[in-house]
Amino acid sequence: MQTITDYLSAEHRHCDDMFAEAEAAAAKNDLAAAQAGFTAFHKGMEHHLSKEETIMFPAFEQASGSSMGPTSVMRMEHEQMRELFAEMQAALAAKDTHTYAGLSETLLVLMQQHNFKEEQMLYQMADRTLGDREDIVRQMEALP
């Protein structure tokens, strides 16, 4: 039986891989590969974030009776990441790989400390509190 923690943590690892590919291509000044890599990474991240925001977080908020708790901070950090995605896309469009590298470094730290909090705390709490966690995983899997 797959837990929420396993399911969403695996997505983090997968996004990390795409992140690293885009970053490596940009460092080699291979703009086409960097753009392709970034697009794949960005799409993967948005998909992952929307699974959380539209399925897992609401279920958790309902179970805990509050939308002001940990999920509100996670949503805020998602927005911070989205700002960096936009800046990274703009840097690629401007063929500015130096700025891309700096933004990429910044995103990595933001994203990893965020993932840490989710994996070590939030997901595990969700697994413990949400009655039908298999159903939650199934719904997330079905999200287009």
Next chain:
Amino acid sequence: MSMAGLSLKQAPPISVPFRFFLSAPLFLLLAALALLAAGPAALESRWSQPLLGITHLLTLGFMSMVMSGAALQLLPVLAGAQVPQPRLMAWAIHLPLLAGTLLLCGGLYFSTAILVTLAIPLLALAFAVFLTIAIYNLARAPARNASTHAMLLALAALSLTVGLGLLLAAGITGMLKLSMLPLVVLHVGWGLIGWTTLLVIGVAYQVVPMFQLTQPYPSIVTRWLGSTLFVLMLVWSCHLLLPEPAASRLAIAAACGLAACLATFAVITLRLQQKRRRKVPDIVMQFWRVGLASLLTAAILWLAGQVSTTLANSTFYALALGMLFIIGFVLSVIQGMLYKITSFLIWFHLQGKLPPGKAPHMKDIITDRTARWHWRIHLASLPLCLASAMWPMPWIYAAGCALLLGGILLLTNLYRAWNIYLRAGAKAQGVPV
């Protein structure tokens, strides 16, 4: 664990960690200057008074200083809750640590007992506050893993180190009549291997996979290494209670085990980094690699000392071990991480203040170019230090200059970053956000 208290948003004000991060490089400079001023006399033996002062400029002034700042920043994340009154706590740790370290080091360096006496209550206060906050918050952390486990062991070791240090200080001033040597041996062992190494191990379990995108540490390592090290330290400590020759035998056996643990940690981390998924050049990782290579060298030298008494009794051996460990291992790792944490925190606090997209990114806050220059100088200082352990005259001057230059580069990089924060923050006040 109730969810109500878990906020996940606990960043303290930026001044809380930065007062520590901006003070620490000053102690590096001071250490280098003190080394240059004392000259070859400092390295006549490991017990020379100037050297004891310089050692604590590094261990208390730099290592403990950075660790306190980082802990106040990161503990809330680990514990999932604010440290109450973070500003007050920062004052209560920073000021006495700063003053107490200056007094203790001055007292040791100049052999002035009154300064040591004055340092005792200040350092006792700083560490009492720090240890209380750190142990309390870590012990209730909802994230229970190998990392927090190793950090808790490290904090236990730090408590012991500080307790012994304060006893030694009281011994120096004549307040207490003590047989110093066994206490110093324990103090050094628990300080360098117990506290420092366990802390680095606990931190590495998290940050190496996270920021360098490596595989996680093998679970057999994360499960056993920290506890094994701690238990071996306890076993090693017991040798002081035994009569000869049992004492020497136990000490040698435990030291071999400990050295093997250190080497294992270094080799595994180097291997993980070699196979990392993140392929871009990363200056912070280069600092880590120098640190780990130094740790491995220190472990091998330490093992060699268990086999050869001639080596173990030489002045070179003690000096080189200390230098490899403190300057090669600990300083490298801490300085690398300092760059990452300071540039991220400045970005983080600025993006909250400035309009979207206006905050400078991490590589604009601390550039790769200046960080890389610092890394080169730091790397160059290591062979110079080792040469000075063998031939104090004239190498101590070359080593001292390299350490001084490294300290200046760290200082300017961090102060320039801080200045970026202040200027951008000032601009933000005029801008509707």
